[in-house]
Amino acid sequence: MAFERVCAVDDVAGDSAHAVTVGDLDVAVARDGDDFYAIEDLCSHAAVALSEGEVEDCHIECWLHGSLFDLKTGAPTGLPATEPVATYPVEVRGSDVYVDVATTLNGVTPS
Numbered sequence: 001m002a003f004e005r006v007c008a009v010d011d012v013a014g015d016s017a018h019a020v021t022v023g024d025l026d027v028a029v030a031r032d033g034d035d036f037y038a039i040e041d042l043c044s045h046a047a048v049a050l051s052e053g054e055v056e057d058c059h060i061e062c063w064l065h066g067s068l069f070d071l072k073t074g075a076p077t078g079l080p081a082t083e084p085v086a087t088y089p090v091e092v093r094g095s096d097v098y099v100d101v102a103t104t105l106n107g108v109t110p111s
């Protein structure tokens, strides 16, 4: 695993997501209360940034058509999206957030 620092904890407002780029991958770092998640920053329905959506109850809602994605599994839990998005290991170390994009947690290949 190759974790790298992607942002500060304070860059991610509560119940929202923050867009970062790791290598050539766009990643949404999402914060649900004190929990952090990292997912592919691309809705599987029509390829818009998920980082602009709202976070609630371990899900992120796509701002365009309202699909919901489980932040732990990347699975769509609300239509119209039917395909999952990649999820990545994330760690909070002190005041910084680290993500490892070398391996996805759910086996989904990023778009």
Ligand code: FES
Pocket: 043, 044, 045, 046, 047, 048, 062, 063, 064, 065, 066, 067, 079, 080, 081
């Ligand atoms: S683009 Fe995300 S639900 Fe349509």
